[in-house]
Amino acid sequence: MKRRELLRYGMLGAAATLGWACRQRTEAIPSAAGSAVRVHWRLATSWPPNFPVFEEGPRRLAERLEKMSGGRFTLEVDSAGKHKAPFGVFDMVRNGTYQMGHTAAYYWKGKEVVMSLFTTVPFGMNVLEQYAWFFYGGGMELMQEVFGKHGLLSFLAGNTGVQMGGWFRREIRSVQDFRGLKVRIPGLGGEVLARLGAEPIILPAGELYTALEKRVIDAVEWVSPAIDLMMGFQEIAEYYYLGWHEPAAELQYLVNKRSFEELPPEFQAMLVTAMHETALETTAEFFARNVEGLEALRTKYPHVKILRFPDEVVAALKQHTRQLLQEYAARDPLFRRVWESQQRFLERARRWTEISEQYYFTIR
Numbered sequence: 001m002k003r004r005e006l007l008r009y010g011m012l013g014a015a016a017t018l019g020w021a022c023r024q025r026t027e028a029i030p031s032a033a034g035s036a037v038r039v040h041w042r043l044a045t046s047w048p049p050n051f052p053v054f055e056e057g058p059r060r061l062a063e064r065l066e067k068m069s070g071g072r073f074t075l076e077v078d079s080a081g082k083h084k085a086p087f088g089v090f091d092m093v094r095n096g097t098y099q100m101g102h103t104a105a106y107y108w109k110g111k112e113v114v115m116s117l118f119t120t121v122p123f124g125m126n127v128l129e130q131y132a133w134f135f136y137g138g139g140m141e142l143m144q145e146v147f148g149k150h151g152l153l154s155f156l157a158g159n160t161g162v163q164m165g166g167w168f169r170r171e172i173r174s175v176q177d178f179r180g181l182k183v184r185i186p187g188l189g190g191e192v193l194a195r196l197g198a199e200p201i202i203l204p205a206g207e208l209y210t211a212l213e214k215r216v217i218d219a220v221e222w223v224s225p226a227i228d229l230m231m232g233f234q235e236i237a238e239y240y241y242l243g244w245h246e247p248a249a250e251l252q253y254l255v256n257k258r259s260f261e262e263l264p265p266e267f268q269a270m271l272v273t274a275m276h277e278t279a280l281e282t283t284a285e286f287f288a289r290n291v292e293g294l295e296a297l298r299t300k301y302p303h304v305k306i307l308r309f310p311d312e313v314v315a316a317l318k319q320h321t322r323q324l325l326q327e328y329a330a331r332d333p334l335f336r337r338v339w340e341s342q343q344r345f346l347e348r349a350r351r352w353t354e355i356s357e358q359y360y361f362t363i364r
């Protein structure tokens, strides 16, 4: 299969790593078409049961696979409510307890910091720039290299778009206001806030409301109006800040590499195609739900103040982000390669963004 064909079928990520193996498998495994080959996989999510938008992706994936395969490739989706390990998805997929996960790469920062770069980077690329990097800037290949070391494959699973800066119980007027503040915020953004004196905390989605209500945390960043209102944060915190830390948070389908290699080639193609299709739908759904959520926020909860962080705070966040990324790059050659790849791509991409999207917003 040529590179162009792989791209068209959305299989570049897997094929970049598995190209040789896949070709071997194509010959080694008899075609499943018209045969009685049946596969049943299990997928673990990092989300509470029936979690809007997040869980709909893998549920749609299961429906697609069943239809595409004529019922021969089935997928069982287990939420964190069932398996009880929202942050154990990486290990459960790696050890084969589950063949797949639906989660976010930055939850695995404790395994390897470089993994967080495949979700989003503070002050980094926006959604379109990041998709262009993944498919045409070498991002997919780098992602498979990073996760492949752990016996895993990683695929895009839908993007939240720019996330909000979080819900705060009191107004942030200066950098000093972050001192001692307990904030639920994962990823590199959390580390940056720590440098301003805040205490970043990671909690599963199901525990956030109670933690904020009982003042276990003083502030919570979660996603954006699409999801946040359902969590009820507006009942407790009245300051809702604009974002900086997750300009394009991409969710993640994790796949056990050996299980993938053992699939008949047409099931591999169905899986990759359906993952990319549901990822695109999820990206669109986040945008649509944000539109609805913002409307609901403005009409039903007018007491909520939507604010920008002061310029002084944004400047400090930017400076600390840069320092943090440079430090990781100096310590970890793989982190350096991925980050430099993103930086090089962003520098060129932003010139186009500026004279296309950005300009357009000034004249409409």
Ligand code: CA
Binding pocket: 163, 221, 222, 223, 246
């Ligand atoms: Ca978030």
